[in-house]
Amino acid sequence: MEDLKKYIRDIPNFPKEGIIFHDITPLLQSATAFGYAVDMMADKIKDKKADYLLGIEARGFIFASALAYKLNLGLVIVRKPGKLPYKTVNASYNLEYGNDVLEMHRDAISNASRVILIDDLLATGGTAAAVGNLVRRLGGEIAGYCFLVELTELNGREKLKPYPVSSVLEFPV
Numbered sequence: 001m002e003d004l005k006k007y008i009r010d011i012p013n014f015p016k017e018g019i020i021f022h023d024i025t026p027l028l029q030s031a032t033a034f035g036y037a038v039d040m041m042a043d044k045i046k047d048k049k050a051d052y053l054l055g056i057e058a059r060g061f062i063f064a065s066a067l068a069y070k071l072n073l074g075l076v077i078v079r080k081p082g083k084l085p086y087k088t089v090n091a092s093y094n095l096e097y098g099n100d101v102l103e104m105h106r107d108a109i110s111n112a113s114r115v116i117l118i119d120d121l122l123a124t125g126g127t128a129a130a131v132g133n134l135v136r137r138l139g140g141e142i143a144g145y146c147f148l149v150e151l152t153e154l155n156g157r158e159k160l161k162p163y164p165v166s167s168v169l170e171f172p173v
Contacts, residue, residue: 004040004169007033008149022149022171024059024120037168038066041118041146044166045071048143051113052076056131057083057102059120063148067118076108076115078131089137093130095123102127104134111139122147122167125156132160 007027014021027033041063045053052074055064061077068075081090081101088103109115115135117128122145132142142163150156150167157165 004033004037005171008169008171020173022121022151024148027148028062034066037148038063038070040168041148041166042067042070044168045116045144045146048116048164049114050116050143052109052115052140054078054104054115054117054131054135056117056119056127060118063120064118067146076104078102078104078134089134091130091134093126095126100127102131102134104131104138106138109135109138109140113140114143115140116143117145118147119145120148122150122156122165124154125159128156129159132163 004027007030009023009026011021011023027037050073053064053068054076055061057079065075081103084103084105086105089106090101090103092099092101117131119128122128128145135142144164144166145160147167149169149171151173152170153173
């Protein structure tokens with residue numbers, strides 16, 4: 001497969017001045033590139049013995065659902081407040097450009113369930129760390145984190161220690 005990086009489009013000053021947004025929509029538009037990206041992510045997590053994959057809103061849903069199907073694993077979703085119909089637990093976290101909150105159903109993870117958290121991009125690690133805290137609060141065990149893109153200069157994987165972190169593509173900031 002050709003270099004997947006050519007399917008990632010940089011959008012300067014989005015969502016605010018000084019941020020470069022790495023847009024994955026061109027990758028999603030190519031069936032070949034998307035399939036290859038999913039296959040590469042699957043190879044990185046297939047031996048981690050997980051019970052569930054956890055997709056983080058919103059682009060994490062795309063990859064987590066494809067991976068859950070491919071690896072025959074259950075799927076748990078984490079959403080913005082007010083989007084889930086049942087009782088939830090939530091976590092606040094900081095982004096490189098603000099603050100946010102995510103929620104998941106409080107019965108989504110049972111005690112000792114092994115979970116791999118999936119998202120499209122690892123930047124500062126705040127989002128993934130907050131979701132990891134939710135998993136642990138519910139009694140789950142983190143088997144690892146997997147991302148399509150990692151912004152290596154932001155050292156997000158440091159916030160996710162001691163858990164294994166995998167990424168397919170690495171970019172400077």
